Amino acid sequence: MKTILSKTIVFLTGAFVSHTGWKNWKNFFESQGYTCIVEPWPEKSGTPQYLRAKQPHDTALAGLHYADVLDHYTNIIKGLPEKPILIGHSLGGLTAQILLQRGLGQAAIAVHSVPPQGVTSFEFSFIRSLWKPLGLFSSLRKTHLMSFSEWQYAFTNGMSLQEQKESYEENTIPESRRVLRDPLGKIGHIDFSTAHAPLLFISGSADHIMPASLNYKNYMRYKKGNPHSVTEYKEFEGRNHYVLGLPTWREEASYALEFINKY
Template sequence: MEGIKTKTVVFVTGAFVVNTGWDEWQSYFQSKGYETMAPPWPFKDGTAAELRARQPNDTDLAKLTLNELVDHYMDIVKALPEKPIVIGHSLGGLITQIIVSHDLAAAAVAIHSVPPQGVFPYEFSFLKAGWKALGLFTDLDETYLMSFEDWQYAFVNDMPLDEQQKAYDENTIPESKVVARGGLTSAAHVDFEKPHAPLLLTAGSIDNIIPAHLNHRNFEAYKSNGSVLDYKEFEGRNHFVLGQPTWKEDADYILDWLDKNA
């Protein structure tokens, strides 16, 4: 791990899923000499089954805002003795980009990141996969739970049915519609002109909810200012990229990138 200035990695979980989706990643990074943590969102400290049992009446989670969620992770990062490496997936990728914008990371990776404010997601597949989470014309005091059918389209497309079901059972949890709506507000703001720590954005060729060309527009929104900024599209990756059989190939690419840039 020559050249690494910090060996602490904070994994940031996205929406709709439990934080244990990082378990294999944590073990793998630890085997490479890193200390790791994957703290849950507020009100999401439990198994997928436990959290689903609260649906739809988990009012604490239902009222959670994106600003509060970002502050939660920034407080975790600030409490560490040195700036960590931050790696986030999906909405966790957006939070990672915000953390980088606040100069709180030594290096960062945003995996299939939800686009920040100003990167307009006009893709049909994004709208089809994500619009229900906004909860339009529904009670904001109730959480949203993605159906298995929607999960198949948004997360695990092109996987065998039994693997899709297993992934759903082990990972899918209720979500705050308020957090989802926050992605359309200034809470999702990133300063694209500001110099920043080394940042890698990754995308998947078959991701429906965060299509690769949406990810690339996110990447292109950053202004050239001498900061290390890289983009990588992986073939055959859907939005369940953290749990696909190819996850270790992605982790190896990220580890190599960190070795060169962190």
């Protein structure tokens, strides 16, 4: 019996980037008959260029907590006529996991997801990518904007210089360090033993900031915690963290659609 009956998708954006990065996936799923909702985080309305111009003294964004992001999406979902499918990238992937645990989705797809509390990696690329953004010795009163070199390493490794420059200009926005640090604590906790709606993890073998091995570890915690719930994992070869904007984006989107149709 099919359990995923929703025709509504809520896309959950990650850190450092504009919500406009979902445009390809939004158009794809709308062509398949879905109603797609793509909303920015609180304090992130506006173009990347506008938001970057406020760096680093955007006190409203600097004061944003991850709980505010979760509450924002919760309010959107509770205002819908049906429980949606949740699709999140990076920190949006963790948001999908948490909202699914709270019973707010018929299914969730976590794309190159940030892991929950207690699931971590000691891979060099993971540590190098997050050291500056987390800024453990930096002020929480200022936002963090990834430098171009940080963007090259963490998001767009393997791409041409021109592609990296264009993607940086089109996508990067300042980030609240509070939002980045909060999931390390209680708010990022997942009870892996709790039954959940169908959940798919998608990873990429070339992702520096959220390595495939970390996504697989995240997936396995669910499989071991509750083997009776539907949890699947798919790794795509050669994909970096800019997966939503790569020329191959349709392969991941199509795989996500297949998962939804299967259940």
